[in-house]
Every structure is written in C-alpha cells, then in structure tokens.
Amino acid sequence: MTAAIEIDGLVKEFGRNRAVDGVSLTVPAGTVLGLLGPNGAGKTTIVRMLATLIRPDGGRARVAGHDVVEEALQVRSRIGLTGQYASVDESIPGWDNLYMIGRLLRLPRRRARALADELLERFRLTDAARRLPRDYSGGMRRRLDLAASLVGDPEVLYLDEPTTGLDPRSRNELWDMVRDLVARGTTVLLTTQYMEEAEALADRIAVIDRGRMIAGGTAAELRARVGGQMLRVRPGDGADLADVARRLSAAGEGTATVDHAEGLVCLPLARPGDLTAAVHVLTDSGVAMDALDTHTPSLDEVFLTLTGGVPTEGRTTG
Amino acid sequence: MTATLLTPPDRTGKEVRAAARRVGPRAAVGHALAIARRNLVQLRYDPSQLLDATLMPMVFTLIFVYVFGGAIGGNQADYRQYLIPGIMVQVASFAAQVTGVALNLDFSTGVMDRFRSLPIARSAVLSGRILADLCRLALGQAVILLFALAIGFRMHTNPLCVLGALALLMLYGLSLSWIAAFVGLAIRSPQAVQSMGFLWMIPLQFGSSMFADPGTMPGWLQAFAQVNPTTLVVDTCRGLLVGGPVAGNLFGALAWTCGILAVFAPLAVRQYTRRA
Ligand SMILES: Nc1ncnc2c1ncn2[C@@H]1O[C@H](COP(=O)(O)OP(=O)(O)O)[C@@H](O)[C@H]1O
Ligand SMILES: [Mg+2]
Numbered sequence: 001m002t003a004a005i006e007i008d009g010l011v012k013e014f015g016r017n018r019a020v021d022g023v024s025l026t027v028p029a030g031t032v033l034g035l036l037g038p039n040g041a042g043k044t045t046i047v048r049m050l051a052t053l054i055r056p057d058g059g060r061a062r063v064a065g066h067d068v069v070e071e072a073l074q075v076r077s078r079i080g081l082t083g084q085y086a087s088v089d090e091s092i093p094g095w096d097n098l099y100m101i102g103r104l105l106r107l108p109r110r111r112a113r114a115l116a117d118e119l120l121e122r123f124r125l126t127d128a129a130r131r132l133p134r135d136y137s138g139g140m141r142r143r144l145d146l147a148a149s150l151v152g153d154p155e156v157l158y159l160d161e162p163t164t165g166l167d168p169r170s171r172n173e174l175w176d177m178v179r180d181l182v183a184r185g186t187t188v189l190l191t192t193q194y195m196e197e198a199e200a201l202a203d204r205i206a207v208i209d210r211g212r213m214i215a216g217g218t219a220a221e222l223r224a225r226v227g228g229q230m231l232r233v234r235p236g237d238g239a240d241l242a243d244v245a246r247r248l249s250a251a252g253e254g255t256a257t258v259d260h261a262e263g264l265v266c267l268p269l270a271r272p273g274d275l276t277a278a279v280h281v282l283t284d285s286g287v288a289m290d291a292l293d294t295h296t297p298s299l300d301e302v303f304l305t306l307t308g309g310v311p312t313e314g315r316t317t318g
Numbered sequence: 319m320t321a322t323l324l325t326p327p328d329r330t331g332k333e334v335r336a337a338a339r340r341v342g343p344r345a346a347v348g349h350a351l352a353i354a355r356r357n358l359v360q361l362r363y364d365p366s367q368l369l370d371a372t373l374m375p376m377v378f379t380l381i382f383v384y385v386f387g388g389a390i391g392g393n394q395a396d397y398r399q400y401l402i403p404g405i406m407v408q409v410a411s412f413a414a415q416v417t418g419v420a421l422n423l424d425f426s427t428g429v430m431d432r433f434r435s436l437p438i439a440r441s442a443v444l445s446g447r448i449l450a451d452l453c454r455l456a457l458g459q460a461v462i463l464l465f466a467l468a469i470g471f472r473m474h475t476n477p478l479c480v481l482g483a484l485a486l487l488m489l490y491g492l493s494l495s496w497i498a499a500f501v502g503l504a505i506r507s508p509q510a511v512q513s514m515g516f517l518w519m520i521p522l523q524f525g526s527s528m529f530a531d532p533g534t535m536p537g538w539l540q541a542f543a544q545v546n547p548t549t550l551v552v553d554t555c556r557g558l559l560v561g562g563p564v565a566g567n568l569f570g571a572l573a574w575t576c577g578i579l580a581v582f583a584p585l586a587v588r589q590y591t592r593r594a
Contacts, residue, residue, distance in 0.1 A: 051435045087428035089356070096359050103352035104436055106348055152436070
C-alpha cells in the first residue's frame with residue numbers, strides 16, 4: 001500500500017511553546033487516521049502544516065507524494081480541508097461558495113455550475129442554496145464546508161474536529177457522509193476529542209498530548225490497553241446485584257463488577273460476541289431491568305489509563 | 319512511523335520551490351476573476367458596501383447644495399456646478415475605504431484558510447478585490463452622475479471630456495484603493511481600519527477645493543490645498559465637466575496618481591504576502 005501522508009519528526013513552535021514536538025506517522029492511501037487528543041494537544045497545528053497553511057519548524061511531511069514545503073502547490077491541488085472553525089465564506093450564498101471554488105480550480109463554468117448543484121444535492125443543502133451560510137444551522141455549515149472541500153475531488157481530506165458542537169443527529173449524518181467518502185477511496189485524516197468518534201470512523205488512531213504522540217494503533221489495540229466498551233445494567237428494584245454480576249461474569253471474558261451506590265452492574269466487553277452472550281444471559285435470568293447501555297471510555301478515561309493523568313488543557317466532555 | 323518511507327524530492331530544491339509557487343499568468347487572471355465575481359456577489363447580499371459610495375455622497379450633495387450652497391457659492395445653482403465634480407472625487411475616496419475594510423474582514427475570517435489551501439495564485443484575493451472595487455467605483459460614478467443631473471447639474475463640455483473625467487476618477491480611485499488596501503492589511507482590527515480610513519480621508523477631502531475655494535482659506539491651509547492631490551483631481555474634473563483650464567491640474571493629478579500607485583501598490587502587496 002502506498003502512503004498518502006508521511007510525517008517524520010514534525011515540529012512547530014509558537015514562541016517558546018512547542019505546539020507539535022516531533023510527531024511521526026504514516027497514513028496508508030484509502031484509510032482513515034484518527035488524531036485523538038484534548039484541547040491544545042496540537043491537532044489543528046498538525047493539520048495546518050499538512051494543509052500548507054503554516055511551515056513546519058522541523059521535520060518533514062509528504063502528502064500524496066509531495067513535500068508540504070517544497071511542493072506546496074502540488075499538495076494543495078490534492079487535498080481538501082474542513083477546518084475546525086468552518087472555513088466557509090459567510091458573505092456569499094452556499095451555491096456561490098461551491099461555484100467559486102470550482103472556478104478557482106479552473107473548472108469550466110458549466111462544469112462548476114453542475115458540480116455546485118450536485119454537491120448541494122448530495123449534502124442535502126439544495127433548499128439552502130441561495131441563503132447565506134450565516135443563517136445555516138451548525139450541521140448545515142459543516143456539510144457545506146465538507147462539500148466545499150470536495151469540489152477539487154481531493155485524494156486526501158483533512159477533517160479538523162468535524163462534529164464538535166453538533167447535535168447527535170447531525171453528527172451521525174456527518175459520520176455517514178465521511179464513511180461514504182472513505183468508501184470512494186479518499187484518504188482521511190480526522191482530528192477529534194472523542195474516543196467514540198475515533199472508534200467509529202478511524203482505521204488507526206494516534207493519541208496525542210502536548211504535541212507528542214503517546215499511543216497509536218487500531219481502535220481494538222487501544223481498547224485492549226485502555227479497557228474497551230463497558231456494558232452497564234441497572235436491574236429493577238429488589239434484584240440481587242451480586243447474582244446478576246455472577247451470571248454476567250459467566251457469559252463474558254471479563255469479570256462483572258457491582259456498583260452498589262448506583263445500583264449498577266458493569267461488564268467489560270472484551271470480545272465481539274460478549275454483548276450478545278450477556279444479553280442472552282440476562283434474558284434467561286428473568287430479572288427485570290430498568291436500564292441497559294454500553295459505555296465507551298471517554299477521552300479523560302483514555303488519558304487516565306495511558307498517561308496516568310487527565311488531559312492537560314481543560315478537561316473535555318467525553 | 320519511520321523515516322524510511324520518505325524519499326528525497328526528485329528534482330533539485332530550487333526547481334521544486336519554483337514549481338510549488340508558480341501559477342501561470344492566465345490561471346492567475348482566472349483566479350482573480352473568480353474572486354472578483356465573489357466580491358460582486360457579496361454586494362447583492364450586503365448592499366451597505368455600495369451605500370458608502372452612493373448614498374453618502376448624495377447626502378453630502380444635498381446638504382452642501384441646499385444648506386451651505388447659498389453661503390459658500392453665493393447661490394445654489396452656481397455652487398451646484400462647483401460642487402458636483404468634487405463629490406465625484408469623494409465617491410472615489412469613499413469607495414476606496416471599502417477596499418481596505420473588506421480585505422481586512424477576509425483576513426479575519428476562516429475563508430482565508432480555504433483560499434490558502436487551494437492551488438491558486440497568491441495574489442488572487444488582492445487582485446480580485448481591486449478588480450471588483452473598480453466595478454463598484456464605476457457604478458458609484460454612474461449613480462452620482464445621474465443623481466446630479468436629476469437635481470439640475472449640467473455639463474458644458476463634450477462627451478470626450480466627460481469620458482476623460484471618468485477615466486481620471488477611476489485611475490485616482492484605483493490609487494486610493496491601494497492606500498486603503500495597505501491600511502486594511504497593515505492593521506489587524508476591523509474597527510481600527512474603519513476609523514483610520516476616515517482619519518486620512520478627512521484632511522485630503524476638506525483641505526482641498528472639493529467643497530470650497532482654497533483662496534478663502536488661511537495661508538497654511540491654502541498651501542496644503544494647492545498640493546493636495548484631491549484639489550488637482552477635482553479641478554481637472556471641473557475643467558473636463560463644466561469647462562475651464564485642464565492641462566496644468568491634469569499633469570499634477572496624474573503625477574500624484576502614479577506616485578501613489580508606485581508607493582502603495584508594492585507596500586500593499588508586501589503586507590499581503592506577509593499575511594497570506
Ligand atoms: N497561531 C498560534 N500562535 C500561538 N500559539 C498557538 C497558535 N496556534 C496554536 N497555538 C498553541 O499551540 C498549541 C496547540 O494548539 P492546537 O494545535 O490548536 O491544539 P488542538 O487543535 O489540539 O486543540 C496550543 O498550546 C495553542 O495555544
Ligand atoms: Mg484544534
């Protein structure tokens with residue numbers, strides 16, 4: 001497999017602050033890399049260097065085979081960028097945003113027009129085509145931003161915290177759109193503060209903190225280190241929690257624990273079949289249940305495990 | 319995660335750097351036109367950009383003709399003939415203000431990131447802005463001229479002279495746009511750009527023959543007014559529109575215009591490349 005992004009010892013300093021401190025990683029073409037880290041970890045700075053917006057102070061990066069410093073123009077013609085703070089043009093309507101980019105990319109007028117229509121349709125923005133983005137909802141603005149970054153049919157797409165601030169429905173919609181892109185063969189570099197999002201979209205995850213990569217691997221590999229999904233069961237009033245825990249432990253690889261204060265029984269889900277087995281056991285036991293959910297470790301919990309401390313800059317909502 | 323995947327660039331550094339920066343001139347024109355179109359679309363959704371260069375000068379015209387006209391010019395009809403060429407120069411300077419404010423605004427929003435991540439000429443945002451602003455200026459001149467005719471202004475020269483006056487106004491407006499572009503790019507805060515813009519405009523406008531005959535001003539102000547480019551451009555336009563001497567003022571006006579362009583265009587471009 002060829003690498004779409006190759007980063008080697010990338011460094012960026014702002015004054016005396018080393019925002020990115022020697023990050024190296026490789027993203028194979030057609031895969032999704034999730035850059036996971038808290039606020040201030042250096043995610044945006046990495047993306048901006050890869051998008052040729054700022055120059056690295058050290059190390060090198062190649063995108064689609066071209067050096068981001070020496071061959072900025074070639075890199076620019078192969079990437080799409082959806083910035084953390086949406087980079088749509090608020091001063092002109094949605095359709096004109098897309099048409100303008102088509103024209104800037106030297107598409108003939110007719111092609112640029114058709115593409116703008118097509119992308120608006122695909123991102124369900126046709127009704128908002130003539131409205132200014134400042135009147136859009138957060139989800140619509142993100143979709144327009146994504147559409148705008150796709151006008152040039154990029155090989156590599158950067159999504160910087162694409163769902164931060166979105167409601168769950170818009171978030172799921174955006175996830176589906178990203179999956180759709182990946183299915184078409186686009187390489188995606190995604191930054192996020194949410195473990196759940198990295199798991200949902202990324203083939204591989206790089207965890208960064210204070211400009212350094214502190215862990216990397218597939219979601220499963222990280223989960224093995226961090227502790228993966230947890231099944232949480234709240235049996236009805238009067239149920240024997242210890243008994244439920246015993247039964248659940250028998251069903252899965254892990255050992256169920258009881259949280260008496262909360263009235264919860266928790267079972268770590270180690271293998272893919274564990275959840276199904278646990279649900280079977282619960283059904284067979286006939287115990288009435290008030291609530292049941294699965295819980296993904298939050299970024300805080302991931303950090304607690306990986307670094308023994310919480311994220312450095314401002315705790316994040318998981 | 320290692321350096322082994324990295325291969326050195328297959329061309330020499332110098333060549334590669336050139337290729338990474340070079341956009342052909344035809345492409346660069348295409349980029350500028352695409353940005354200019356965007357700036358003109360902006361006008362439809364934010365007409366206030368247009369009001370500065372149309373409504374404001376109309377208000378000035380009405381106030382000066384009907385409130386001060388009798389006092390300054392003896393009677394309103396004569397003063398109207400005196401004032402209108404000055405107002406047309408005012409249109410050019412108000413229109414230029416928007417160039418700086420709009421550029422500053424572009425740089426303070428996320429859209430610049432998008433532009434800079436596209437394979438386009440670095441100059442596109444600046445040249446597109448100036449192109450669109452020339453269109454805006456032409457529109458402003460057309461509007462104010464029609465308004466002036468409607469309230470009784472009359473031209474006493476031939477159409478060629480009128481075209482000459484309009485051409486000079488466009489050229490002078492272009493040079494002012496470059497000053498405004500420099501100010502808009504050199505200063506970070508949009509509010510500061512706005513106030514700075516008016517600050518350097520006021521002496522240029524009032525310390526000139528735009529509204530009143532400099533002959534009635536104190537000596538030091540007269541000296542300033544006589545070398546003020548506004549005076550030279552206004553007096554040239556007076557000559558070209560309502561009659562009178564042209565040649566002497568025209569020379570000075572063109573010299574100033576070229577001088578401003580020669581100084582401020584490179585300054586603005588430098589400031590722009592620093593930030594872009
Ligand atoms: N333009 C800048 N000037 C100075 N410091 C910056 C700049 N951009 C980012 N930083 C600093 O670099 C660090 C990393 O920031 P950033 O890359 O935005 O993190 P993230 O995207 O992971 O939240 C932070 O400490 C931030 O304050
Ligand atoms: Mg960020």
